[in-house]
Amino acid sequence: MRTVLGIESSCDETAAALVTDDRRIVAQAIASQEEAHAPYGGVVPEIAARAHAERLAPLIGKVLAEAGMTLEDCDAVAATAGPGLIGGVMVGLVTAKALAMAGDKPLLAINHLEGHALSPRLADAALDYPYALLLVSGGHCQVLRVEGVGRYRRLATTIDDALGEAFDKTAKILGLPYPGGPAVERLAAEGDAAAVPLPRPLLGSAEPHFSFAGLKSAVLRAQDSGRYRREDIAASFQQAAVDCILDRTGRALEHMGPVSALVVAGGVAANRSVRGALEGLAERHGLRFTAPPLPLCTDNAAMIAWAGIERLQAGMAGDPLDISARPRWPLDPAAEPVRGAGVKG
Numbered sequence: 001m002r003t004v005l006g007i008e009s010s011c012d013e014t015a016a017a018l019v020t021d022d023r024r025i026v027a028q029a030i031a032s033q034e035e036a037h038a039p040y041g042g043v044v045p046e047i048a049a050r051a052h053a054e055r056l057a058p059l060i061g062k063v064l065a066e067a068g069m070t071l072e073d074c075d076a077v078a079a080t081a082g083p084g085l086i087g088g089v090m091v092g093l094v095t096a097k098a099l100a101m102a103g104d105k106p107l108l109a110i111n112h113l114e115g116h117a118l119s120p121r122l123a124d125a126a127l128d129y130p131y132a133l134l135l136v137s138g139g140h141c142q143v144l145r146v147e148g149v150g151r152y153r154r155l156a157t158t159i160d161d162a163l164g165e166a167f168d169k170t171a172k173i174l175g176l177p178y179p180g181g182p183a184v185e186r187l188a189a190e191g192d193a194a195a196v197p198l199p200r201p202l203l204g205s206a207e208p209h210f211s212f213a214g215l216k217s218a219v220l221r222a223q224d225s226g227r228y229r230r231e232d233i234a235a236s237f238q239q240a241a242v243d244c245i246l247d248r249t250g251r252a253l254e255h256m257g258p259v260s261a262l263v264v265a266g267g268v269a270a271n272r273s274v275r276g277a278l279e280g281l282a283e284r285h286g287l288r289f290t291a292p293p294l295p296l297c298t299d300n301a302a303m304i305a306w307a308g309i310e311r312l313q314a315g316m317a318g319d320p321l322d323i324s325a326r327p328r329w330p331l332d333p334a335a336e337p338v339r340g341a342g343v344k345g
Contacts, residue, residue, distance in 0.1 A: 002075040002312060005099070006305025007060070009052040009092030010084025010112045011138070012036075012043045015301035016056070016063045018074070021309045023122055025302045027067040031055045038178045042168065049087030056095050071103040076318065078308030081109035082326030083139070089325040097321050106318030108308035112299075113331050116265040117146055118310050119292045119303035127290055132259045134249050134278065137266035138164035138181075141210045143252035144331060145259065149307075149314040154332035155252040156208035159339075163241060164268045166212040170219050170237050174230045184234050185271050191235030196228050198240040200247070208252035209338055215240055242277045249278070253285055261288040270297040 001020055008015040017028035033051050037043050064070060079096030082089050093109065100107035116135055121127050130147045141163045143156040161169075164181060171180025176187060198218045201211035215237065222233050253262070262282035268274055269291050282289035296303055 002309060003069070003073060004076045004078050004108070004305040004308040004312070005060070005063075005071070005074045006301040006303075006308060007056070007077070007079040007092045007096050008112075008115070008299055008301040008304050009056060009088045010080045010082070011088065011299055012048045012051075013299040014052050014055045014059055015299065016060045017301035017305050018063055018067050018069065019122070019302050019305035019309060021313065023125060023306075025122075026069075027063045028300065028302050029059050029063050029066075030300060031059055034179060041172045041178055043085070045085045045087055048085055049091060052088045052091040056091060060095070060099075071099060071105070074103070074105060076100075076106040076108050076308055076312060077103070078108035078110050078304050080112045080115065080304055081319075081323060082112065082329040084112055084327065086325055086327040089327070093323075093325050100318075101321060106312075107321060107323070108311055109319040109323045110304050110307045110311075111329050111331065112304075113140060113329070114150075114152075115303040115307045117144065117152065117331065118149070118307045119265055119296045120263045120290050121310070122303065122306040123292050123296060124290050127263070128260045130257075130259050131261045131263050132253060132256050132287070134245070134262070134264045135266050136163045136245070136264065136268035136274070138162060138168060140266065141212070142331075143208065143249055145256055146263070149310045149316070152331040154330075154335040155255055156210065156248060157335075157338055158210040158212065160211050160213035161216060163210070163212055163245070164266070166216045166241065167268065169216050170234070173220050173223050174234060181268065181271065184238060185273070187231055187234040188238040188273070189235075191229065191231030191233070193235040193239035195232035196222050196236035198222070198236050200240055200243050203244060203247050206251075208248050208255065210244065210248050212241070212244070215244070238271075238273055242273055245274060246277050246281050250281055250285075259287065261290050263289075264291045265297065267298050270294050
C-alpha cells in the first residue's frame, strides 16, 4: 500500500493530507485564511503567500503526528505546482521539494485542476474513465472529457469570468461577507428566483462555452436600481447561473462521445442548487451523476495527494527538483483558443 503526502497552497487555503492508494484519507488539515482576507472582500496574494509560509510546516507536522507517521513512511510528496497565485504555489512547491530531497522521495508536481478533476475518484471507486467533468471554481469554468490521468479534452470554457468569481462579485455587490459563494447561496434560499429579470448569457448558442460577465453586471444594475430585495437578487442570480450551467453543459455533452458519468468538481460544486440541477441533467442524458463530498470540493490537499497516487498507479515517474511553479497551466494545452476569450481561451 502506498501513502502520499499532499500539499495545497494555490490560493487562500493552506492544506496538507496523507492519502493511501486504497482511497483512505489517513489525516488532513486545512488552515483557512478567511479572517485575513475578509476586510478586502477577496484574496490578497501577498497576504496569502505570507500565511502559507508561516503555516505550512506546522500543518505538515500536525498531519504526520495525527497519523503516527514520519516522512520516511511516505512513498512520495505531491504538491500543487499551478495554476494559482504564484507566491502561494511557490511556497508549497518549494516545501515539497525540500521534503522530497530530505527524505529521498519522488516529487509529484500536480496540476491543481487535475486535483479537482480526479477528486471524485477518491470518493467513488466505481467511477471509471472516461467521464464528463464540469469543473467550476473561482478561477475556472470548463467542461472536459476525462479520459485518464493526464488525458483531458476540453469541450467548453468561459470566455470571461468563472462562475465562482461571479458568485463572489455578486456577494460583494450585495454587501455579503467573504467568502461570497456560500453567503449568496444562503441568502438565495430566502428569495424569489423569478423576481429579478436577469440575462442568461450565451443560452441556446451553438458553441457550448460559458459567459458570466454580463450576468454579474446585470446584478450590479439591479442592486443600484433600489427596486429589488437583496434576497430576490441573490435567488434570481443563482437561478440564472444554474440555467446557464445546464444549457451549456448539456450542449457540451452532445459533442462528448460515450462517457460513464457526469461529474461536477471545484468549489462551486458545493452549491446544492448547482448539484441538484446537474443531477437532473445527468438523468436526462442517461448518465450516472457523481460529485465529491463537500470537503473535497473546495481547495484541499487530499485531492492533490490522490492525483499523485493516480500518477504513480499509471506508471508515471516523479518530477525533477528544478520544476517551476506555474501561474497558468491548462489541462488541455491542445485546445483551440475560444473566440473572444483572450488569455482565458
